[in-house]
Amino acid sequence: MLKSTLLKAADAAGKLIQERINGKFSIEFKDGPNNLVTEVDKASEALIMEIIKKEFPGHFILSEEIGEIKMDSNYKWIIDPIDGTINFANGIPLCCVSIGIEKDGKMIMGAVYNPMLNEFFFTEKGQGAFLNDKRIEVSKQHQVKHACLVTGFPYTYLDTPNGPLEVFSRLIHEGIPVRRLGSAAIDLCWVAAGRFDGFYEHKLMAWDSAAGFLMVEEAGGVVTDFKGHEYSPYQPHIVATNGKIHDELLRWISNTHQ
Numbered sequence: 001m002l003k004s005t006l007l008k009a010a011d012a013a014g015k016l017i018q019e020r021i022n023g024k025f026s027i028e029f030k031d032g033p034n035n036l037v038t039e040v041d042k043a044s045e046a047l048i049m050e051i052i053k054k055e056f057p058g059h060f061i062l063s064e065e066i067g068e069i070k071m072d073s074n075y076k077w078i079i080d081p082i083d084g085t086i087n088f089a090n091g092i093p094l095c096c097v098s099i100g101i102e103k104d105g106k107m108i109m110g111a112v113y114n115p116m117l118n119e120f121f122f123t124e125k126g127q128g129a130f131l132n133d134k135r136i137e138v139s140k141q142h143q144v145k146h147a148c149l150v151t152g153f154p155y156t157y158l159d160t161p162n163g164p165l166e167v168f169s170r171l172i173h174e175g176i177p178v179r180r181l182g183s184a185a186i187d188l189c190w191v192a193a194g195r196f197d198g199f200y201e202h203k204l205m206a207w208d209s210a211a212g213f214l215m216v217e218e219a220g221g222v223v224t225d226f227k228g229h230e231y232s233p234y235q236p237h238i239v240a241t242n243g244k245i246h247d248e249l250l251r252w253i254s255n256t257h258q
Helices: 002-020 039-055 085-089 164-172 184-192 206-218 246-254
Strands: 027-029 036-038 060-063 067-069 075-083 096-103 106-114 119-124 128-131 149-151 198-201 222-224 238-241
Touching: 002 039, 002 075, 002 096, 002 106, 002 119, 036 039, 036 085, 039 060, 039 075, 039 096, 060 206, 075 085, 075 184, 075 206, 096 184, 096 206, 106 184, 106 206, 119 184, 119 206, 128 206, 149 164, 149 184, 164 246, 184 198, 184 206, 184 238, 198 246, 206 222, 206 238, 222 246, 238 246
Parallel strands: 060 075, 149 198
Antiparallel strands: 027 036, 060 067, 075 096, 096 106, 106 119, 119 128, 198 238, 222 238
């Protein structure tokens, strides 16, 4: 029932996003000129929550727009109704629904659905990661200098010492390709699928990475914070790789690679 509800919620919200991406919708601004929320974000969130509450009314929910619905439950649903809202608002088909399920503080299941590209990623702890029902695996690249990386930039903190711009500059000045898609959930799924060798970001929220980080781990990759410690989606820093370049990428980020 848990899996079927997860798949149903992601599918329903994904179809809504696909229907509305090139239509008209209202836009509000949060804490900055480019930190957007659209009426479709809110409609997607409401649809997801309706489906979850019907089957699991006692479960804890954490969602980007509405925040926490606290319940005395060992299950928590972590929801990003549209990851990549700026892309969505501009008709760029790199956006998705991301839903993770946590049990007793550990992520056990996740779904990330980009209906515009017809890519439905699903993972379950100990069962692997899948794209449209086909098992996926991380890449086999062994060196950062030959890797294809992906990152994102926060709306604030760009100029902090060894922050996003410094790390990005360090890598691209060595000719290492670093892409920026605008959706952390897709970034993580594409690492899991072997399209990228690694992903790092300085400031994420739990709903950005909850489903995606488990996807990487179940596809054979490694996910940590910037110090190489066990990853928690409740802290801001993330490095997710195929495992083979992980320690080296951590050194590039900390500027101790030489």
